Amino acid sequence: MYSTMTMNMDKLVSLCKRRGFMFQSSEIYGGLNGFWDYGPLGVELKRNIKEAWWRDMVSGHNELVAPPGAPSAYEMTGLDCTIIMHPQIWKCSGHFDLFCDFMVDCRESKRRYRHDHIRGRWVEAKGQRIFVTTLVQAIEEEQDLQHRALKFFHLRNKDAEQLHWDGGIQSLAGVRDLAVVLGPDASQLGTLTDPREFNLMFKTYVGALAGEESAAYLRPETAQGMFVNFKNVLDSTRVRVPFGIAQMGKSFRNEITPRNFTFRSREFEQMEIEFFCHPSESQAWYRYWRDRRMKWYQDLGLSGERLRLREHDPDELSHYSTGTADIEYAFPFLADGEYGELEGVAHRGDFDLRSHMEGKLDPKTCPLQLELDANGQPKYRGSGKDLTYRDDLTGERFIPHVVEPAAGADRAALAFLCEAYTEDEAPDEHGNLQSRTVMRFHPRVAPIKCAVFPLVKKDGMPEVAQRIYAELKTHFPVFYDEKGAVGRRYRRQDEAGTPYCITVDGQTLVDNTVTVRDRDSLEQWRVKVDDCLPELLQRLK
RNA sequence: GCGGGUGUAGCUCAAUGGCAGAGCGCUAGCUUCCCAAGCUAGUUACGAGGGUUCGAUUCCCUUCACCCGCUCCA
Numbered sequence: 001m002y003s004t005m006t007m008n009m010d011k012l013v014s015l016c017k018r019r020g021f022m023f024q025s026s027e028i029y030g031g032l033n034g035f036w037d038y039g040p041l042g043v044e045l046k047r048n049i050k051e052a053w054w055r056d057m058v059s060g061h062n063e064l065v066a067p068p069g070a071p072s073a074y075e076m077t078g079l080d081c082t083i084i085m086h087p088q089i090w091k092c093s094g095h096f097d098l099f100c101d102f103m104v105d106c107r108e109s110k111r112r113y114r115h116d117h118i119r120g121r122w123v124e125a126k127g128q129r130i131f132v133t134t135l136v137q138a139i140e141e142e143q144d145l146q147h148r149a150l151k152f153f154h155l156r157n158k159d160a161e162q163l164h165w166d167g168g169i170q171s172l173a174g175v176r177d178l179a180v181v182l183g184p185d186a187s188q189l190g191t192l193t194d195p196r197e198f199n200l201m202f203k204t205y206v207g208a209l210a211g212e213e214s215a216a217y218l219r220p221e222t223a224q225g226m227f228v229n230f231k232n233v234l235d236s237t238r239v240r241v242p243f244g245i246a247q248m249g250k251s252f253r254n255e256i257t258p259r260n261f262t263f264r265s266r267e268f269e270q271m272e273i274e275f276f277c278h279p280s281e282s283q284a285w286y287r288y289w290r291d292r293r294m295k296w297y298q299d300l301g302l303s304g305e306r307l308r309l310r311e312h313d314p315d316e317l318s319h320y321s322t323g324t325a326d327i328e329y330a331f332p333f334l335a336d337g338e339y340g341e342l343e344g345v346a347h348r349g350d351f352d353l354r355s356h357m358e359g360k361l362d363p364k365t366c367p368l369q370l371e372l373d374a375n376g377q378p379k380y381r382g383s384g385k386d387l388t389y390r391d392d393l394t395g396e397r398f399i400p401h402v403v404e405p406a407a408g409a410d411r412a413a414l415a416f417l418c419e420a421y422t423e424d425e426a427p428d429e430h431g432n433l434q435s436r437t438v439m440r441f442h443p444r445v446a447p448i449k450c451a452v453f454p455l456v457k458k459d460g461m462p463e464v465a466q467r468i469y470a471e472l473k474t475h476f477p478v479f480y481d482e483k484g485a486v487g488r489r490y491r492r493q494d495e496a497g498t499p500y501c502i503t504v505d506g507q508t509l510v511d512n513t514v515t516v517r518d519r520d521s522l523e524q525w526r527v528k529v530d531d532c533l534p535e536l537l538q539r540l541k
Numbered sequence: 542g543c544g545g546g547u548g549u550a551g552c553u554c555a556a557u558g559g560c561a562g563a564g565c566g567c568u569a570g571c572u573u574c575c576c577a578a579g580c581u582a583g584u585u586a587c588g589a590g591g592g593u594u595c596g597a598u599u600c601c602c603u604u605c606a607c608c609c610g611c612u613c614c615a
Contacts, residue, residue, distance in 0.1 A: 013607095255614085485576085
C-alpha cells in the first residue's frame with residue numbers, strides 16, 4: 001500500500017525545524033555557523049540514541065559470557081572526564097601538531113592548499129629564477145615540474161636543457177619569497193597568499209589571566225580522557241584485560257567549513273570506546289568490534305543499503321594499525337555513491353598508551369620511536385607514568401593494544417532522521433489517497449513512544465484516555481491530544497515518528513477496550529485498557 | 542577563505558520606491574464515532590546594521606546565515 005517517494009534533504013531540514021527536532025544555534029541573532037540545537041523532539045531522539053548505546057555497550061553488557069563473535073568474555077566500564085584537560089595531553093596525542101595546519105590560498109585558481117603539501121623546485125631560464133610547484137606525487141612529480149616550468153617560460157620539450165634546476169624537490173615551507181612562486185594551478189607568479197594558521201582546536205585560558213602559559217584547549221575527541229585514566233580505572237575497579245572504557249560527551253573542532261546540516265558541526269557529541277586487549281588478540285578484537293558496531297546500527301533500523309562497512313585500504317592505515325573500518329551512511333545530501341562516516345573502528349596498537357608514557361611517538365617510524373626536536377630531545381614529553389599492564393595469572397607485563405570504536409552521536413541522530421523520513425499515501429475519510437509524511441523511527445529511538453486520544457471530546461472518553469495517559473507516562477514519553485479530528489492527530493504523530501496511538505472510542509465505554517494503531521502499517525486492533533502497558537512495553541523493546 | 546545563488550508569517554511561496562498577500566499550520570469555539578483540506582473567529586513576517594531618498598522590504602554598501610562548487614574531511 002506504500003508508494004515511497006524520494007527522500008529530499010530540504011524537506012527533512014524543514015520538518016526538523018517545524019516539528020522541533022533541530023534548530024540553528026543562536027538563531028534569533030542570525031545563527032552561528034557550525035552549531036546546532038536540539039529541540040523538544042530532537043533531544044528525546046538523541047537521548048534515546050545515547051541511552052541505547054550506553055545500555056547496549058556498557059551497563060547491559062554481561063561480562064560473564066562471551067558474546068557471539070567475541071574471542072572471550074570481557075568487561076566494560078564507563079568514564080566521564082572533563083572537556084578541558086592538561087594541554088600536554090594534546091601534544092602527546094598528536095592533535096596539537098596535526099590540528100595547527102597552515103593553509104595558503106591561490107588568488108588565481110581560487111584553490112586552497114595545505115602549506116606543507118605543496119612541493120616544488122627552484123629553476124632558472126631566460127634570466128629569471130622561479131620556484132615551480134606541484135601537488136603531483138612520486139614518480140610523476142619531477143615530470144610535472146618540468147612540464148609546468150617549460151610552459152611558464154614558453155619553451156618546448158626539446159628546449160628542456162635551457163632549464164637550469166637548482167637543488168632538489170623541497171616543500172614550499174622552505175621558501176620565503178612567495179612573489180617568485182608559481183602556484184600548483186596558477187599560470188602567473190606570486191598568486192599564493194601568505195600561509196595562514198588554521199587552528200582546529202578551540203583555544204581557551206585557564207585562570208583569570210590570559211597568557212600563553214595558561215593556554216588550554218577544548219578536547220577535539222573524548223578518547224584521550226580514557227587513555228590518561230587507564231591506570232585509574234585499573235586501580236579502582238579490579239577489571240582485567242580484555243576490557244573496555246566507554247565515554248560519551250561533547251567534543252569541539254573548529255572546522256574550516258561546517259556543512260551539510262549537522263553532519264560537520266563545530267560542537268558535537270561522541271560515543272567512544274577504548275578497548276584494551278593483549279597484543280596477540282588485538283586483531284580478533286578489532287574484527288569483533290567492527291562487526292558488533294555495524295550490527296548495532298542495523299538493529300536500530302539502519303538496515304538498508306544506505307549503510308555500509310568500509311574497510312580501509314592498507315595504504316590508508318598508519319603502519320602501527322592493523323585495521324580501520326568506517327561505518328558509513330549514504331546521506332541524502334551527498335552525491336550518488338558517496339557515503340559519510342558515522343563511526344570509525346580503529347586498531348590503534350599501543351600508540352596512545354606509549355605516547356602518554358614516553359612522550360609523543362612519531363607515527364612515521366617503525367617500530368614506533370619518540371619524535372625528537374632539533375636538539376635531539378623528545379619533542380613532547382609524556383607523563384613518565386608506567387601505563388603497562390601486569391596479568392596476575394600469567395605474570396606477563398605488557399602495554400595493551402587498543403581497539404577504538406568512535407561514533408558520532410549527532411551523526412547517528414542525523415542518519416536515523418534521514419532513514420526514518422518517508423512520504424507515502426494513506427486513505428482519508430472518503431477513501432481517497434492523501435500524501436502522508438511519516439518518520440519511521442525504530443521504537444527504541446522514537447522521541448514519543450505512544451499518543452493517547454479520545455476519539456471525540458465528550459461522552460466520558462477524555463477521562464478514560466487521561467487515565468491511560470497518566471499510567472503510561474510513568475514508563476515512557478507519551479503524548480495526549482484531544483483536539484480536532486482524530487485523523488489529523490494521527491498525522492501529527494506520524495510526523496513526530498510516534499510508533500503507536502491509542503484511541504478511546506464508544507466501544508471502550510461498553511467493553512473497556514481501546515484501539516492501538518500502528519504508525520507504519522496503519523493497522524488497528526483492540527486491547528483491554530489494563531493491557532495497554534504490557535502490550536506497548538512488549539512492542540517497544 | 543574564494544566564486545556563484547538565496548534570505549518576506551511556524552512552513553511553502555507571492556507582490557511592491559508609498560497601509561506587505563495567499564495556502565497550509567497554529568489557537569479558541571462549533572461540528573465530528575477512526576486517518577489532515579467541515580464551519581466561524583483569531584494569530585504571526587520583509588535576517589542584522591548603515592547609506593541614498595520626503596519615504597526603502599524593494600536601490601547601494603557592510604555583515605550574518607543557508608545552499609551549490611573549490612578547499613577541508615583529523
